[in-house]
Amino acid sequence: GNSVTQMEGPVTLSEEAFLTINCTYTATGYPSLFWYVQYPGEGLQLLLKATKADDKGSNKGFEATYRKETTSFHLEKGSVQVSDSAVYFCALSDANGGSYIPTFGRGTSLIVHP
């Protein structure tokens, strides 16, 4: 079956530091890959996505590249801000058994200090 593994948090950084959150996946087919962000007290919202190998998704200064050879989709940002403090979820969507219900990682909490 499909699975997503994320680095455990919390990740604690100072403002303007470089961010990497690791995500690796296992899938039977050719999945699409997603990063979602959850701000305190809110639901998840899509941050970025990539639908095929070597695609790079980007949004709000965040980037992630779909690496089929290493089955990875690591999230990066060059300079984090306090407002980036949130929980980040990696997810994949695949035609597993005919349905595209996504598989989520456990989430990684990011705390950015001024």
Place this chain on the structure above:
Amino acid sequence: NAGVTQTPKFQVLKTGQSMTLQCAQDMNHEYMSWYRQDPGMGLRLIHYSVGAGITDQGEVPNGYNVSRSTTEDFPLRLLSAAPSQTSVYFCASSYRSGAYNEQFFGPGTRLTVL
């Protein structure tokens, strides 16, 4: 568009009580899902639906029922609440478009069972 709406936002129940969590979407999405979010456990899929009249079980379905009589609505019923069902519940919807099915999440219902 209102997107995905959930009611109520907060609820306190006593053990053994029943209740229905409401979820509605106005985007004509085929897929709808219910998740629960617990500390350290990420998102766990309870039930999902790929269209009106079609539902299926997710990872943690015990103690919950669903039905999908219309495209717009997907209520989640707790038959006899237990303290283990204390959690934050999220409803999500998406198009049935395979690689492009971004999930749209509601704001969540925070449930406490005493």
